[in-house]
Each structure stands twice: as C-alpha cells, then as structure tokens.
Amino acid sequence: MTPSAPSPTTDARTGFDVQKVRRDFPILGERVHGKPLVYLDSANTSQKPQVVLDAMDEYYRHANANIHRATHLLSERATALYEGARAKAATFINAPDPKTIVLTKGTTDGINLVAQSYGRSVLKPGDEVVLSWLEHHSNIVPWQIVCEQTGAQLRVVPINEAGEIEIEQYRSMLSPRTRIVAMGHVSNALGTINPVDEIIAPAHAHGAVVLIDGAQAVPHLTVDVQALDCDFYVFSSHKMFGPTGVGVLYGRSSLLEAMPPYQGGGDMIASVTFEKTCYNVVPYKFEAGTPNIAGVAGFGAAIDYLMGIDRAAALAHEDEVLTYATARVREIPGTRIFGEARRKTGVLSFLLEGVHPHDAGTILDNEGVAVRTGQHCAQPVMDRFGITATIRASLAIYNTREEIDVLVRALERVRGVFT
Amino acid sequence: MSDLSELYQEVILDHNRRPRNFRAIPSASHHAEGYNPLCGDRLNLYVQVEGNVITDVAFQGSGCAISKASASLMTDAVKGQTVNEARALFERFHHVVTTPPDQPVEDLGKLSVLAGVREFPVRVKCASLAWHTLKAALERDAHASTE
Numbered sequence: 202m203t204p205s206a207p208s209p210t211t212d213a214r215t216g217f218d219v220q221k222v223r224r225d226f227p228i229l230g231e232r233v234h235g236k237p238l239v240y241l242d243s244a245n246t247s248q249k250p251q252v253v254l255d256a257m258d259e260y261y262r263h264a265n266a267n268i269h270r271a272t273h274l275l276s277e278r279a280t281a282l283y284e285g286a287r288a289k290a291a292t293f294i295n296a297p298d299p300k301t302i303v304l305t306k307g308t309t310d311g312i313n314l315v316a317q318s319y320g321r322s323v324l325k326p327g328d329e330v331v332l333s334w335l336e337h338h339s340n341i342v343p344w345q346i347v348c349e350q351t352g353a354q355l356r357v358v359p360i361n362e363a364g365e366i367e368i369e370q371y372r373s374m375l376s377p378r379t380r381i382v383a384m385g386h387v388s389n390a391l392g393t394i395n396p397v398d399e400i401i402a403p404a405h406a407h408g409a410v411v412l413i414d415g416a417q418a419v420p421h422l423t424v425d426v427q428a429l430d431c432d433f434y435v436f437s438s439h440k441m442f443g444p445t446g447v448g449v450l451y452g453r454s455s456l457l458e459a460m461p462p463y464q465g466g467g468d469m470i471a472s473v474t475f476e477k478t479c480y481n482v483v484p485y486k487f488e489a490g491t492p493n494i495a496g497v498a499g500f501g502a503a504i505d506y507l508m509g510i511d512r513a514a515a516l517a518h519e520d521e522v523l524t525y526a527t528a529r530v531r532e533i534p535g536t537r538i539f540g541e542a543r544r545k546t547g548v549l550s551f552l553l554e555g556v557h558p559h560d561a562g563t564i565l566d567n568e569g570v571a572v573r574t575g576q577h578c579a580q581p582v583m584d585r586f587g588i589t590a591t592i593r594a595s596l597a598i599y600n601t602r603e604e605i606d607v608l609v610r611a612l613e614r615v616r617g618v619f620t
Numbered sequence: 621m622s623d624l625s626e627l628y629q630e631v632i633l634d635h636n637r638r639p640r641n642f643r644a645i646p647s648a649s650h651h652a653e654g655y656n657p658l659c660g661d662r663l664n665l666y667v668q669v670e671g672n673v674i675t676d677v678a679f680q681g682s683g684c685a686i687s688k689a690s691a692s693l694m695t696d697a698v699k700g701q702t703v704n705e706a707r708a709l710f711e712r713f714h715h716v717v718t719t720p721p722d723q724p725v726e727d728l729g730k731l732s733v734l735a736g737v738r739e740f741p742v743r744v745k746c747a748s749l750a751w752h753t754l755k756a757a758l759e760r761d762a763h764a765s766t767e
Contacts, residue, residue: 476757559659560628563740565623576660589660589682618628619685 391540392548
C-alpha cells in the first residue's frame with residue numbers, strides 16, 4: 202500500500218478529516234422532518250460506523266453459534282470473535298491481560314456487578330462508599346442498594362460552580378472507613394473531565410478500592426488502566442460507536458479472583474452437582490448465560506475502528522468544535538451555560554432564558570437537530586444548580602462546525618417562538 | 621411533516637407566559653402533586669369542592685409551555701363544573717390528545733388548541749399531566765404520574 206495524500210477536506214489545524222469519518226457512518230445521511238440530520242446526542246448513544254454493522258451481519262451470516270461449548274466450526278468462529286473482542290478491549294484500555302476483562306451488558310451492569318459482588322462481600326456497618334455530585338444515576342443507585350444491604354454509608358463529594366469536583370473536600374472525606382470510591386471519568390451532564398489520578402492515589406493511601414465509570418470517557422480520551430492504577434474501570438460499547446447491550450468491566454486480577462459470582466448460570470461454572478458447584482475461572486465466572494455474541498462482534502469492530510483513527514487528532518477536532526459551539530451558544534442573548542470546567546470534553550449543557558428545554562427540544566428536532574433535553578440521569582447535578590433540566594448538545598468525532606451553525610440557527614428559531 | 625405552528629399556537633404561548641389560576645389554595649379540599657419523570661416537571665394542583673361542585677381550582681409548578689398552558693386552560697375549563705363533569709371532560713380531553721392525527725376528534729372549544737400535540741407523540745404526556753393530576757386529586761390520591 203502506498204500512503205495516500207491528505208484529503209482536501211482535512212482540517213489544517215487538527216490534521217483530522219471529519220468528512221471522511223462522516224462517510225463511515227451511514228445514518229449521518231438521514232433526513233428528519235425533511236431536514237438533514239444534525240446528531241448532537243452522542244453522549245446518550247453514539248452512531249455506528251458501517252464496519253460495526255457489517256461485523257454483526259457477518260456474525261449472523263457466517264458464524265452464528267453458541268460460544269465455548271460446541272465442537273463444530275461455527276462455534277469455533279463465534280468463540281474466536283467473542284474472545285477476540287475481549288483481547289481487543291484489553292488492548293484498548295491497556296489492561297495487563299484479557300482475563301481482567303469481564304464482558305457485561307454495559308456500564309450499569311458492570312457497576313451493579315462490582316457493587317453486589319465486591320461491595321456486598323466487603324462492606325460492613327459504618328464503612329463508607331464515596332462518590333460525587335456529578336455521578337450518573339447508574340453510579341449512585343447500585344451503591345445506595347448495597348449500602349442498604351450492608352449498613353455502609355454513602356459520602357458525596359460536592360462540586361463547584363464550574364462543575365468540578367472539590368478535590369480538597371474529597372481528600373478530607375477519606376478515612377480508614379472508606380472502602381470504595383466510585384467516580385465518573387467524564388460527566389455525562391456537564392462534560393467535566395475529573396482529575397482521576399488525584400482521586401485514585403489518595404483513596405489507595407487509605408486502603409480503599411476505586412471504580413472509575415468511563416462510559417463518557419472512552420469515546421473521547423485514550424484510557425490506560427495501568428497508568429491510572431484504578432481497581433475497576435467500566436464502560437459501554439454503545440457510547441463508543443459499538444452496539445447497545447455490551448460493555449466492559451476491567452478489574453484488578455487479585456480482586457476479580459477473590460470476588461464471588463454475581464449471577465449463576467451456564468458458562469460460569471466448572472462443574473455442577475446438587476451437592477456442590479465449582480465456579481469457572483475469571484472472567485467466565487462473571488459471565489453467566491449466553492451473552493450478546495453479535496453485539497460483542499460489533500464491539501470488537503468498534504474498537505478496531507477507534508484504534509484505526511488518529512485519536513489525538515480526533516480529540517483535537519472535537520475540542521475545536523466544542524470551543525466553537527460554546528462561543529456561538531454564549532452569543533445568543535439569555536443563554537446560561539452549565540459546566541465550565543477547565544478540563545471538559547464532548548458536552549455543552551445550557552438553558553435559554555424563558556424557554557423550557559422540552560419545548561426547545563421539540564423545535565430543534567423539527568429543524569433536524571437531535572439533542573437531549575431533561576435531567577440526563579443526573580438529578581443531583583440539576584439540583585446542585587437549582588434547575589430541573591438543561592438542553593444538552595453532545596459531540597462525537599463526526600460532528601462539524603457547520604452542524605453547530607445549524608444548531609444556533611435552530612436555537613434562534615426557538616427564541617423567535619417564545620419571545 | 622409535523623406542524624410546529626399547530627403545536628405552539630398563540631393561545632398556548634399566552635397561557636404559558638401568563639398562566640391563569642397560578643397560585644396555591646392552602647385550604648383546598650383536594651390536592652395532588654403531578655410528576656413527569658421524563659422531564660422532571662412537577663405540578664401542584666389545588667381543588668376546592670363544595671357540595672359536588674368545583675368552586676375553585678389553581679396550580680403551581682414548573683413545566684414546559686405545553687404542560688403549563690394545558691394546566692392553565694384546564695383550570696379555566698373545570699371551574700364551576702361538577703366533579704362528574706370534570707371527570708367526563710378528562711376522558712374527552714384524553715381521547716382528543718391520544719387519537720391519531722389523521723382521525724377526526726370532537727371540538728372541545730378552547731381546549732382544542734392542545735390537539736396539536738397529536739403530531740408530537742413524545743409531548744402528549746406534557747399535555748395530559750395536569751389532567752392526570754386533577755383526576756388523582758379528585759380521587760384523593762396524593763401523587764399522579766404520567767408513567
């Protein structure tokens with residue numbers, strides 16, 4: 202192969218060819234209400250490139266069989282796809298071994314697994330679980346449940362007006378009672394990038410284990426779980442251009458080995474008699490039942506896709522579009538932006554004075570612009586700012602400045618209706 | 621294509637800007653709180669029933685233009701009605717906003733401005749929140765939800 206010349210659509214500032222990327226995503230050519238789709242809801246779920254669609258189709262056409270349990274060729278193919286995706290996921294986050302990768306249904310499933318398997322077996326009355334006001338409901342409710350079961354207490358680190366974790370208060374909250382710290386890497390509601398290194402090391406100094414919810418981080422940032430030195434890292438396929446219903450729980454090997462199973466069933470056992478069941482080894486011990494094999498095949502393709510692009514250039518492009526969007530939206534009279542952290546990615550949350558986000562969402566949709574309006578599964582964040590909802594435009598590698606111009610024109614139409 | 625101007629008619633925008641009966645009735649004989657978990661909107665509805673007649677009705681809360689205008693229009697519509705008339709009007713209104721847009725519906729006077737939500741299925745709950753809350757208040761059920 203000869204290296205190709207830079208495409209004429211390559212951005213000179215970032216070296217990123219967004220038009221080439223857009224062509225990889227068939228749905229971006231869709232029209233809604235007669236207008237070209239402007240998809241600004243990737244923090245909710247991302248769109249999928251053709252290679253992911255093909256991988257799932259190929260699986261069903263040429264490899265459909267159950268994994269790990271048959272001697273025939275199709276089962277071998279299915280197992281190779283499934284275990285291949287596990288190995289790719291390990292590479293993707295620089296995990297030391299594919300055995301440290303548990304394939305789950307998604308981030309929520311991964312957090313529930315850790316809360317019920319690890320949390321429930323270590324937490325005692327008086328122990329503390331520390332999280333932050335920025336968390337998504339899925340990194341709150343599983344901990345509330347396990348605290349109720351064990352008598353442990355939740356401690357919640359406040360955030361400042363910019364939407365950043367108060368790191369000094371976090372440090373002062375840590376004590377020998379702290380057993381688990383569970384924090385998001387990137388906030389889904391505000392886009393804040395949390396200083397995870399400043400979260401993990403102090404927790405370890407107090408003997409606590411740390412779970413990082415990376416659902417909103419992996420589509421944007423390069424993640425290295427060994428450099429982070431976290432104990433658990435969870436994320437979802439569907440936020441990073443893969444299908445829904447698939448996710449990853451990375452766990453430190455020694456912890457996964459010691460943890461009891463989460464669910465019982467097929468594939469998670471070594472032998473079963475009515476007297477005694479021996480569990481399978483890690484990670485299979487945590488993967489009961491026939492999994493979403495087609496989804497995992499698609500997830501593997503999504504990892505290949507992401508690792509095949511220049512991620513630094515992609516992030517520079519996204520940052521450039523976010524900066525542009527922030528400036529353009531701020532120019533609209535009566536807008537208030539929520540979340541102005543020094544380090545943020547992918548999310549612009551805001552309100553238009555005198556307009557309920559729900560009404561804005563309907564009018565934007567009519568202009569072809571898809572955003573999320575509401576509390577973004579992060580009610581504590583809304584409460585912190587004394588609001589019930591925001592308009593959230595969220596970005597991915599395929600968004601452009603031109604789409605932001607469409608958003609701004611549509612927001613002006615919203616203002617036109619209400620003022 | 622869905623028609624936005626059908627949804628955001630001047631009457632709705634006016635009731636959103638200046639909602640009627642937007643106050644609390646601390647001594648109301650009936651009260652309920654409505655909640656739309658989709659958007660987090662809350663609505664407190666106060667109903668004063670004397671004999672079998674709704675002599676006063678008022679609401680407070682935050683919400684989108686559709687839900688606020690619907691609550692405002694509803695309070696105007698049911699004030700002076702008997703409890704049974706109000707319940708019957710709930711059924712008629714509910715039928716209007718949930719009938720597919722290509723089918724004819726009954727004319728409910730001022731309330732008919734909300735028939736435009738039929739073109740926007742995700743917004744039907746916004747239009748019906750106040751009515752569900754009214755139904756709950758009259759049944760003395762403290763909480764209404766659009767779920």
